Structures are given as structure tokens and as C-alpha cells.
Amino acid sequence: MKELEQLLHLFKPVSLEEMAAVKLMNRVDTKYMVSITELESILRHLQAHYYVQVVNNEHIIPYSTLYYDTDDVQMYMAHHNKKLCRQKLRSRIYGYTENVFCEVKQKNNHGRTKKKRIAIHKEEWQNMLQQPYIVRFVQQYIPYPVSDLKAQVQTDFKRITMVNYDKTERITIDTDITFYNHATCKHAFAGNLVIMELKQDARKPSFFKQVLFDMRIKPRKISKYCLGTILTRPQTKANRFKEKLLFINRLNNN
Numbered sequence: 001m002k003e004l005e006q007l008l009h010l011f012k013p014v015s016l017e018e019m020a021a022v023k024l025m026n027r028v029d030t031k032y033m034v035s036i037t038e039l040e041s042i043l044r045h046l047q048a049h050y051y052v053q054v055v056n057n058e059h060i061i062p063y064s065t066l067y068y069d070t071d072d073v074q075m076y077m078a079h080h081n082k083k084l085c086r087q088k089l090r091s092r093i094y095g096y097t098e099n100v101f102c103e104v105k106q107k108n109n110h111g112r113t114k115k116k117r118i119a120i121h122k123e124e125w126q127n128m129l130q131q132p133y134i135v136r137f138v139q140q141y142i143p144y145p146v147s148d149l150k151a152q153v154q155t156d157f158k159r160i161t162m163v164n165y166d167k168t169e170r171i172t173i174d175t176d177i178t179f180y181n182h183a184t185c186k187h188a189f190a191g192n193l194v195i196m197e198l199k200q201d202a203r204k205p206s207f208f209k210q211v212l213f214d215m216r217i218k219p220r221k222i223s224k225y226c227l228g229t230i231l232t233r234p235q236t237k238a239n240r241f242k243e244k245l246l247f248i249n250r251l252n253n254n
Helices: 002-008 016-020 036-046 074-080 132-139 207-214 224-232 239-253
Strands: 012-014 027-035 050-053 061-069 086-094 099-107 113-119 150-164 169-181 187-189 193-201
Touching: 002 036, 027 036, 027 239, 036 169, 036 193, 036 207, 061 074, 061 224, 074 086, 074 224, 074 239, 099 132, 113 132, 150 224, 169 224, 187 224, 193 207, 193 239, 224 239
Parallel strands: 012 050
Antiparallel strands: 027 193, 050 150, 061 086, 061 150, 086 099, 099 113, 150 169, 169 187, 169 193
């Protein structure tokens, strides 16, 4: 991690306020899974083309996310079974900013994801569905009875956020990913896995995407909620994700 910090200090900084001004109106998202060693090589290629977000003089920001689902994890199963229209419900603490939100992610049958969210109090993030104003918000977007939803997988990770000089794409880089399941009380660690997500203006070329193509790194869809569910709830059906688990094991073994 020390070498990673040294690499990030070579990038020009961008503030949280400047990053918030980057609006991608016709956005396409692409995910990649790499090892920490591959990440360091990628960053060396990006240094002359991207800013890195700095918050409180820090380049690597801690995040905590708690996903809610039914007792039989119907939202996880909708993802596993490739249901086109599906939702995820979570509360998230955004690092050093102390911003906390209740968020609903909705995926439609065109593959587009829309996020709805409201600010909540930090002390509510692990029991948010006990608050009437949050229940009213969730009921607008989630088809399941709110009374059936329980805290499931908590994901803690460290995030690097970057934006290119042209302000046409953002990159999030998640490392040190750990999971705790509030239902099963099981812990898991993703090891050397790094999840990178490119959020780009669909009309613009991407230097980042070209770098990964040249390194023969292919896009791979991955959900931290689904991965955390598999690793901390062994009885859960996971046939569809076996190839991803094998790939993650290879990253960690190498």
C-alpha cells in the first residue's frame, strides 16, 4: 500500500467539489477485476492523463456499505438469475466526508442503472428501515415489503477516484475489500482483488480503456454485494458466479 500511495502522489489532485461538477449525461459503466500488482502498473500509464481526487489530504478513502435484502435474498437471486429489471438497496458512508445516504440502484431491461438516494443520519445507517422517512423513500422504488428487508452484507473497502483531464470519464478503484454478513455473522476478505469501474461519456474515446486493452485485461462484470453474499453465506446458490470466483482465486494465488 505504501508504493500505491507514492504513485498517487505523482498525479495532479482534484477536489471533491471539482469532481462533483463532472456530469456524464450519457454514461456507460465498465468494470474490471485486477490484482494490486496490475493496478500499480496501470497507474503508471495513467499518471500523465488523469487527476486523482484528494479529500482531507488523503488519496485513498474508506467506504462502508450495508446492503439490505429479504431473508431468502431475493434481490441477490434476481441478479444471479439474470433478471433484467432488478434493484439493490443499501446505506453507504462516504469516507472522510461523513456523508451518509440511503441508496436504491435500479437496473432496467436496457442494461441501464439509475441510482436514487437521500441523505440520512450516520447513526441510522445500520438500522435505517426503522425510520419512517426512509421507509417512505424506499417504498417508492423497491417492490418488496419493507418489513421483509433486513441488513445483510456489509462491505468495507478503500477507494481511489480519478477523472481524466478532459472531464469525460471517472474511474473508481476499490481495494482492501472485506465483507461481514449481519445475518450469518461470517467474515470474508477479497485478498488482492481490485475492482475498477470506468464511468464514461459514451460519445468519447477512453485512454484508460485503451491502456487495459493493451495490457490484455478484459472487462468483467462484478457485484460486491453478490460476491460478499457468496463468500459469507455458503448455502446460497452461486452457479452463475463460479467462473468469477475461479478468476479471483487465480488473482490471489498469483
